[in-house]
Amino acid sequence: MSPLLTVTDLCVRAGDKTLVRDVGFALEAGQSLGIVGESGSGKTMTARAVLAALPAGVTASGEIVFDGIPMVGRRERDLRPLRGTRVSMVMQDPFTALNPLQTIGEHIRESLPRRVRRDRATARSEVARRLAEVGLDSAEVAGRYPFQLSGGMRQRVAIAAALAADPDLLIADEPTTALDASTQAEILRLLHKLQRDRGMALVLITHDLRVAFSVCDRVLVMYAGSVVEDAPSAALMEVPEHPYTLGLLMAEPPVTHVVETLTAIPGSVPRADDVATRCAFAARCDWHVPQCAASRPPLAPVGPGHLSACTRLDEIRPGLRQRRERAAAPATATPPPAGTPILTVSGLSMTYRTTSMVSRATAKQAVRDVSFEIAEGESLGLIGETGSGKTTIARCILGLQTATGGTIRLGDLDVSDHRRLSAKERRRAARLVQVVFQDPYSSLNPMLTIGAALEEAIAVGGTGQSAGELLEMIGLPASYAGRRPSALSGGQRQRVAIARALAVRPRLLICDEPVAALDVSVQAQILELLRQIRRAHGTSMLFITHDLSVVRQMTDRAIVLRHGEIVESGDTAQVLDNPRHPYTVSLVESVPGHQ
Structure with a gap:
């Protein structure tokens, strides 16, 4: 029996630049293949070449044969009947993949075969069946628009639309990167189940080897446009045979x-x-x-x-x-710091009130009666899914929002309501606490050089350090002060964001998902840098993340939030190794490869 998909000597070029070189693999019906590597390795270009959907000005050579049909060099009108019917793709961001002006039901309906779409009753029934297949209730979501759904629900809709024509091959490009841990686990289980139930071939693109191991039969490791290792998942997990x-x-x-x-x-x-x-x-x-x-x-x-x-x-x-x-090898256990509190949060509550022209005012309680402390030199993790209240708590501490109840103290300074602080107290609060946000691309002003951005922060902190000294402290050359953010990689931008936060020498650093948007290797660099900063300066940290691996490595204690309430707290090892609350158990079990 011939493979469903065969790729031989694939090269992808953009003008005179090579993006992918000499890639080859075979995939049988019902098999799953993971393509893994850092950004710039050629993963997505390989997948788009298979789909014959390369960007304008980008061309493919070599041989791609899908079920006996040559794909390279084929006319667009001959390829159109294959895309979305026999070969489909799920993109990374479910929000941009869906038309904001179309209802969910219409998204699924237009993806169905033409013969099914023609009959309204049949199409309505088929839409409900397709949504049910991905765990969604048609009566609840078919009439809604994408912005009215959560990220996980939008990704389920995108998968349902991609599978509506019953494709033989599904290509999923980083389908869980933008999702929190438990939603990621749900989507991966769903993809795996649908692939097995349908006997469909699956190509999964990811930078996370654990994700690939949990879903795929075989893994292709790509680097600089080429394949450097190709092996069954189990063999690659146990015995990697390439340094990369x-x-x-x-x-x-x-x-x-x-x-x-x-x-x-x-x-x-x-x-x-x-x-x-x-x-x-x-x-x-x-x-x-x-x-x-x-x-x-x-x-x-x-x-x-x-x-x-x-x-x-x-x-x-x-x-x-x-x-x-x-x-x-495990690190030697060290007792957590037991200094005086740098941050004390007591009975914090936050209620959002919204009004519209067509409905009454509504209230949503994002945070309910949350209390905790962070000692000098201590690192505390805030864990929870999207919507659990993690970032709202951070914004209240930073004064970006004013809580509707409770108190927040930084040392002996009450910062519950920044509007009531004097100018002197605001400056003091800024020197006590700083933040590193998730997105390194939007954290820096694109019009300012790196040096200018750091000098602004230095002026607030009055530490006497130069921009060059700050850059060297976070592992970048002092010469980078003359560059603009667009000239830096994502990891370099995040280092600059950390340097800017450290320019005032804060006693508390809030890290809000600081590595979620980065490749695994860059993640490790940033996390180790934050560890070194904590050891060198005794900086306290509030680490906001949905990644339990990050929580394990970066925190002494952990708090688990659900729907704005604390459901479990304690030493990090205790919370992760012996979770008591069912929600915490579900988070631990959602980690790819968890046994």
């Missing part, structure tokens, strides 16, 4: 225990053309020797069904094993 794959695995913080050092891959992914004649990973590899730059290593068998592009694998294999064992 090992680096990706080690960069993911474990949820089971604290490690001494979070290991990141230094540097960044090069352009494919810059490494066309040598090992693409050599510049970032601890095992490279001059011969690695002499030629491009072929993807060769290293075990049953296992391929790797490393010419030195036989020599370095023991080193790979030792490196992984050392990195996974």
Whole structure:
């Protein structure tokens, strides 16, 4: 029996630039393939080439055969009947994938086969069946618009629309990146179930190896536009046979225990053309020797069904094993700090009131009677799904919102209502607490140089440090002060955002999902940087995240929020290892690969 999809010697080019080089794989009906790698590795371009949906000016060569049909070089009118019918795609952001002017029912209806759409009663019944397949009630959601649904519900709708024509192949491009942990787990379980029930082939694109291992039969690891390792999921998880794959695995913080050092891959992914004649990973590899730059290593068998592009694998294999064992070793337990409180939150409540021209005023309580303390030098985690009240609490502490009840004290300063603070007290509050937000792209003014942005913060803090000194403290060259944010990578921007927050030497740093938008290796770099800052300066931290692996590595104590209320709290190890509340149990069990 021939494979459903065969890709051979695929190259993707944008003008004179190579984006993907010599990629090949085969996928049978009912099989699932994960494509993994950092941003810039060529994952999405490979998937879009398979779908024959490359952007304007980008071309593919080589051979892509879907169920006996050649896809490369085929006319657009011949490809149109295949897209959305036999081959479908689910994109990363469910909000932008759906038309905000169409109801959910209309999204599903227009994706159904034409013969079904023609009959209204049949189409209505089929819409309800398709929504039920992804766990949604048609009576509840079919008449709604995308903005009226949660992120998880929107992603379910996008999946239902992609599957409405019963495709033989579904390509899912980072379908869970924008979702919290429990919703991510629900979507992954749903994809896995639908793929198995339908006997459908699945290509899952992700930067998270744990996600790929939890869903896929086989995993393709891409780097700088090429495949560096190709293996069954179980084999790759147990015995990675390429230094890059090992680096990706080690960069993911474990949820089971604290490690001494979070290991990141230094540097960044090069352009494919810059490494066309040598090992693409050599510049970032601890095992490279001059011969690695002499030629491009072929993807060769290293075990049953296992391929790797490393010419030195036989020599370095023991080193790979030792490196992984050392990195996974638990850190020595240290008691949490027991200093005086830097932050005291008592009975905090927040109610939002909304009015409209067509309905009465409504009230929604986002936070209800929340109380906690953070000691000097301590790190506290706030855990919960989207909508649990985490960010609302942070905004109230920062004075960006005024709570409707309760008190907030920074040391001996009452900051419950920033509107009542004097100018001097506001400046003092700004020196006591600073924040690092989730999105490094919108955190910095694009019109200011990095140096100018830091000098603004230095003027508030009066620490006497220069912009160059701050940059060197967070691991960037002082010369970056003359650059603008657009010239930096996402990880570099986040480092600058941290430097700006540290310019006033705050006693409390609020980190609101600071690594959620970053690749796993960059995540590890930023988390380790924050650890070093805490050790060096004794900075207290409030860590807001839905990622339990981050909570494990970064916090002494944890608070679990649900619908704005605390449902569980305690030492981080106690909360994660022996959760008492059913909601906390569900969060722990939602971690990919959880046993």
